[in-house]
Amino acid sequence: MPSTRHTEPLVRPMRPRRRDEPHRVATSLELFFDLCFVVAVGQAGRELAGALAEGHGTGSALLHYALAFFAVWWAWMNFTWFSSAYDCDDVPYRLTTLVQITGALIFAAGIPRLFLNADFKLAVFGYVVMRLAQFTQWLRAARGEQGAARAMARSYALGVALVQLFWVVMLLVPKSAVNWFLPIGAIAELSVPAVAERRTQSPWHPHHIAERYGLFTLIVLGETVSAATVAMQSAVDEHEALHELIPIAVGGLLICFAAWWIYFAAPIHEHLRGNRQAFLWGYGHYLVFGSAAAVGAGLEVAVEHAVGKAHISAEAAAATVTVPSAVYLFTVWLLHARHGKSGPAQWVLPVAAALVLACTALGDGGVLAAGLVAAAAIAAGLWLSTRPSVPDASID
Known part of the structure; x- marks a missing residue:
């Protein structure tokens, strides 16, 4: 008896997919x-x-x-x-x-x-x-x-x-x-x-695009954590300077946790209505991805400085973490967070970015301080977003 199992063709016509296709997820x-x-x-x-x-x-x-x-x-x-x-x-x-x-x-x-x-x-x-x-x-x-x-x-x-x-x-x-x-x-x-695309727009899927960018952000943050972990392990094995590395480890983890939190705080696909919004959003992720990966490089430098292997000042070592962290916070706010916030809550991340940058002056304590600022920014954002709205005085 011949098999009735359906087999997919090896070569299919490459036709455009629907922008409103349901359940469109990453493959x-x-x-x-x-x-x-x-x-x-x-x-x-x-x-x-x-x-x-x-x-x-x-x-x-x-x-x-x-x-x-x-x-x-x-x-x-x-x-x-x-x-x-x-x-x-x-x-x-x-x-x-x-x-x-x-x-x-x-x-x-x-x-x-x-x-x-x-x-x-x-x-x-x-x-x-x-x-x-x-x-x-x-x-x-x-x-x-x-x-x-x-x-x-x-x-x-x-x-x-x-x-x-x-x-x-x-x-x-x-x-x-x-x-x-x-x-x-x-x-x-x-x-x-x-x-x-000056005359017609390619049929990209907003929800699918938002998911793909989010997944790559996760992978880059994972690479950042991995790079910092390897640097920590190497430093401990060679120098046993655990007490000097703990502040960097805590600060680095807080920065990475905050980076994940603020990126995924609110869905963004509804903002991607056309090429104008989508191009600016997509191009802006050069700074999001680049700064997220640079944080991992900075944590490696901070670890090497803590054990005396980096030939730079304490402030310069701190800057390798604080500068990309500040860029990340500000860029995610510009592309993401400000579209779903109102009132004082929408200014938390720009203020946090400035404070993280100021942590550079603390030198050896800069990474930990930057991590605490990033964590405080999350807490402040949550608190402000849950405050009851003030009723309009013009309405009886």
Whole structure:
């Protein structure tokens, strides 16, 4: 008797998904994609921590970190918005996504060279692999679309291809000219979505996008905790300076716990009504993700300073934690929290960000103080949000 079991076709038409599709959640492939991409995030954080602990070339280290994180964030973000609109989950789609993951791992392998002597070759190769895989996905989407939507998909494909050609050309110019190419290339990358979607909008799913960003935030925070834990363990094994590390551990945990709390305090998908809100929100996450990962690097530096291995001042060591923590608090408020707050409660996070930054002056006690400020901000926000509203005097 022949089998009646339904089998899925290996290749399906890549058609746009509905923006109001119910129960739209992240897939196992998307989660695997995130976990592999965080390898590059961790590599960038480790290189940043090593450079900051040495105290030499801080400006160069921050620039290289910003460039490395931009590449990881931008490739991740483009995949995320595309998959929200066109994920058909067939064999070609899965294989192309695995190629993108391979490119991310190649890019991660090139990050140490980028920090050491500004060698972009391996990093650019990995980045181009990621982005050309995305180029083929947009070509597939164009074949499944019609009219303005097809023109949009083709514009994406053309834009991605041209910018990758630009990065390859950058490798051929003298090293002294590279600094001119980098900002031009970054602006070109950021401009592709705006140009491609100037007439029609890709059918991304607001709830799915919000979930994907939230999941990546969780993974980055997890990498931050992991990096700090490894640094603590190494310091204890080598120096047994537990009493000096406990304040850093407590402060770091409070910062990470607060970072999770404020990000997920209120749903954000209802705010993502169109491209104007969504683009600003999505682009702003460069600072959210980058600062969250930098907190982990800063905690590594603070640990090394506590055991005498970092060649920087106490204030500089504290700043490696307080500055990215303040950036995170302020950016999450700007993108997230202020949309669901009113009255005094909406100003808690900006004030907390300023106080965390001021904790830098405390030197060795700065990390613990910053953690206590972050925890106090959560408590203050909860208290203010539960206070009974004052009745309007004009209403009898």
